[in-house]
Amino acid sequence: MSYDVLVAGETLIDFLPARPGPLSDVEGFERRPGGAPANVAVALSRLEAPPLFWTRVGDDPFGRFLEDTLLAEGIPGRYLERDPAAKTTLAFVTHDEGGDRTFSFYRDDTADTRLEAGTIGDDALESVSWVHAGGVSLAGGSSQEATLDLLERAAERDCTVSFDPNARPELWPDAGTFREVCRAALERVDVCKATVGELEALGFDGATPEALARDALEASGPHTVLVTRGREGAVAVAGDGSPWPGVADHGGYEVDVVDTTGAGDAFVAGSIAALREGRGLEDALSFASGVAATATTDAGAMAALPTRAAVDAFLADRR
Template identity: 30%
Template sequence: MDVVTVGESMVLFEPNENGLIQYTDHFKKRIGGAESNVAIGLSKLGHSVSWISRLGDDPFGRYIYSFIRGEGVDVSQVKFDSNANTGIYFKQTGGFNQTSIYYYRQQSAASFLNHNDMKEDVISKARFLHITGITPALSQSCYETVIHAIKIARKHNVKVVFDPNIRTKLWDSSDYIPILKVILKMADFFLPGEDELKLLFPNEAPDEIIAKVLKFGVSTIIVKNGAAGATYHTKSESQHVSGYPNEHVKDPVGAGDGFAAGFISGLIEDLSLSDSVKRGNLIGSMVTMVHGDCEGLPSRQEVLGFEKKTSDVHR
């Protein structure tokens, strides 16, 4: 197994046409979840990946399970819970050029993840464990589950990739800062956005933050900055890698997950850090060209075709 990831996926409802939800009568049904987005992205790039989660034993849970399995992701570690529902959320993209997310996930099946859901023989066989800051926000048991998974990974020299993916709607005030820093100190690769780094280390200069994080034991920090690209930092080097700005952005949600999938794919293939970040930038940009959180994640052939594109029409 190349990668194991842990987290909640939900059913996403989005208006058929751009506009405010309160005036919408018809919705499209999709799925969304940072960890499953990354899992799907990696699978479409040809890598083996296992997604661990809990779903409600309901039509929404079965829909998510079938969808993710259909994308080639191993879902053998997913459990169905007959006592809790699958989470849902709504995405509004047509309101005054802003994207708004409304969650209905409290007490969802995934919020009851626990350490018994983390099988040592599954995590130990992976090369990378992918973790986000969303899962520990769902409940105390989810936080403890994430820590348990990381401890298993470290015990077996499985590299930990941590994307803070800060969702302030899921946290009380700034409670996320000490919790996410605990996870950060256990990670090998740290993938914050530029704004997330400021949230985690308020009132500190960027250079001071980078130096502090490297002292924690993190081997590589990749600071993402949207279309401008990303900058990676290790103890021996720092380098900016240009992004792939495009004029066809249809849906910005999921770009960070696309970056993570591309970057981890590069690590799996033993590409240089620069080339791994470059692949992350490219896939992050491609994701924004398609509506939906995961529908724009490209196959390997689509990535190669995009890089070599000489025409907008493929015959």
């Protein structure tokens, strides 16, 4: 089987709380597979576009569980690495009553921080047309250099390169370092998906999501910026150098939200799938928003990711 997309980054264990509330008050958790790039990879597979996925987990029970999960989701094992000297990252999730979440990471020199530059050969990059990575891999260890190297080499080979800063302040020593490193990544990127808060943290300015996106286009590398706004939908701005120039705005879909964990990753996968299929910016935004909305109607980041059939049915009901 041939693969046209390569996703790179962390796979980890999310511990989901038994009930909403602060971490100090939660007594029980449920183990779920997670990690933003892992969610994107699995979401693409469920959308009938399985990618190559470069990740690294510990050679421990959690790591073996994650590897088995990815393989069962149709992700090829070619770049699923086990680290014999490091543990798998753990993240404890807390929810408020509206389903919004915060994370507490256990990620000190864990396996996903130890990706090594050059692991993905030129032959692999020449066989794909799209490469995607996220900001957590930039937050420490050799994975920072490895991710920047991958993005740069992918850009040199005319791959479409996408990036999600996925800001997790607790993983960065300070806001300035986050801004500096992620801005360096954006210089190698064609498509950036971010929230309003993430674009502001990256130093971009604008009174509206569209204005923020335009400032990011003018000040950094991407030719397309997708801005997610939670329940209010998303906006996309693509410059003249984009294959799909223009502006699109989608107001989102009304759903009964159970858990927003992974919704942004679902949106990323939906946008990659749609744009690769040749859809226009407005259609791609509608489809990606549908994938994200469907993903919020069940618990867990990866477990709630919808199939192509589920998304098509969801959108059909709203036409």
